[in-house]
Amino acid sequence: MRWENLTDDRAEHGRAPDAALFGADAVTTRTVDSPEFRGVTFHEIRARSIVNRVPGASRMPFEWTVNPYRGCTHACVYCFARNTHRYLDLDTGLGFDSQIVVKVNAPELLRRHLASRRWHGDHIAMGTNVDCYQRAEGRYRLMPGIIEALRDYANPFSILTKGTLILRDLDLLRQAAEVTDVGISVSVGFVDPQLWRTVEPGTPAPERRLDAVRALTDAGIGCGVLMAPVIPFLGDRPEQLRATVRAVARAGATSVTPLVLHLRPGAREWFMAWLGQHHPYLVRRYERLYAEGAYAPKWYQRRVTRQVHELAEEYGIGPSRVGLPRRVRVPEQGTTPEEAAAPTQLTLM
Numbered sequence: 001m002r003w004e005n006l007t008d009d010r011a012e013h014g015r016a017p018d019a020a021l022f023g024a025d026a027v028t029t030r031t032v033d034s035p036e037f038r039g040v041t042f043h044e045i046r047a048r049s050i051v052n053r054v055p056g057a058s059r060m061p062f063e064w065t066v067n068p069y070r071g072c073t074h075a076c077v078y079c080f081a082r083n084t085h086r087y088l089d090l091d092t093g094l095g096f097d098s099q100i101v102v103k104v105n106a107p108e109l110l111r112r113h114l115a116s117r118r119w120h121g122d123h124i125a126m127g128t129n130v131d132c133y134q135r136a137e138g139r140y141r142l143m144p145g146i147i148e149a150l151r152d153y154a155n156p157f158s159i160l161t162k163g164t165l166i167l168r169d170l171d172l173l174r175q176a177a178e179v180t181d182v183g184i185s186v187s188v189g190f191v192d193p194q195l196w197r198t199v200e201p202g203t204p205a206p207e208r209r210l211d212a213v214r215a216l217t218d219a220g221i222g223c224g225v226l227m228a229p230v231i232p233f234l235g236d237r238p239e240q241l242r243a244t245v246r247a248v249a250r251a252g253a254t255s256v257t258p259l260v261l262h263l264r265p266g267a268r269e270w271f272m273a274w275l276g277q278h279h280p281y282l283v284r285r286y287e288r289l290y291a292e293g294a295y296a297p298k299w300y301q302r303r304v305t306r307q308v309h310e311l312a313e314e315y316g317i318g319p320s321r322v323g324l325p326r327r328v329r330v331p332e333q334g335t336t337p338e339e340a341a342a343p344t345q346l347t348l349m
């Protein structure tokens with residue numbers, strides 16, 4: 001493994017990541033195991049750039065992204081960003097959940113970027129690769145500096161998250177929303193507690209996420225819900241969809257956008273192994289449903305979308321994407337710039 005050959009004078013514990021892993025994009029600082037984060041290793045790096053252009057942006061709802069972390073302790077078994085750890089020669093299963101790369105200089109880099117004469121104030125999407133409000137953010141506190149920079153330059157931005165930690169930055173978000181377009185989306189694919197515990201073991205409970213939606217909305221920051229993923233045969237029964245949309249409506253979400261589970265390479269192997277362990281009777285059905293590749297058939301996606309839209313209407317949730325800045329659609333967590341370059345990987349999660 002490439003990490004094994006690495007040394008860095010500033011490494012405190014274990015091995016430090018190598019600049020070569022990030023190409024011209026980063027220099028290493030140190031690797032840290034923290035007692036408060038048992039089983040998690042943080043690889044702190046000083047990135048050389050922080051604003052990424054999305055390849056093929058004409059097909060994407062945004063052109064620029066900022067991702068202060070790689071890897072995600074939220075550990076969703078279906079996470080589409082898993083494959084990105086492969087680029088670092090890291091494991092896409094447990095390694096993705098526990099080997100977290102932290103761009104410790106993200107706020108200062110962003111501020112410098114926004115000040116540049118070459119920057120024209122385009123929209124910046126966050127949470128498009130991994131969750132910027134995952135647990136690590138409680139330790140590193142990168143987002144306040146990032147939001148402050150965006151606020152100070154009145155630069156429009158959006159955040160997609162499953163992390164209730166976003167409420168820590170409510171005042172800053174409110175300040176930013178006074179001077180620019182701010183779009184917040186919280187991801188809640190289902191409210192079934194059993195499904196949540198096994199599929200999204202490191203995330204706050206769906207109810208807590210919906211509490212965050214309520215708090216954001218009460219603070220005057222419109223918040224949509226990305227109902228993702230709708231998991232075939234486990235989270236798609238009519239009563240499950242109804243329970244989720246009803247809870248989303250009660251939380252005051254400005255929109256609900258359903259997305260059916262995708263199984264891209266990297267995520268597919270991990271998810272299918274989990275399925276075989278927890279629901280072995282479903283493995284054949286999944287193989288048939290995803291026989292054509294990463295996506296469920298169009299008829300299935302259309303059926304779920306129609307059901308959710310009908311429920312949204314019944315419960316009085318505004319049309320999809322109401323409340324987001326006009327120029328912005330809901331960003332796609334787990335879709336990296338690298339992935340965006342591949343046409344087959346463009347669909348929402």
Ligand code: SF4
Pocket residue numbers: 072073074075076078079080081129130131134162203333334
């Ligand atoms: S789906 Fe989102 S919250 Fe879940 S592990 Fe991936 S990046 Fe983290």
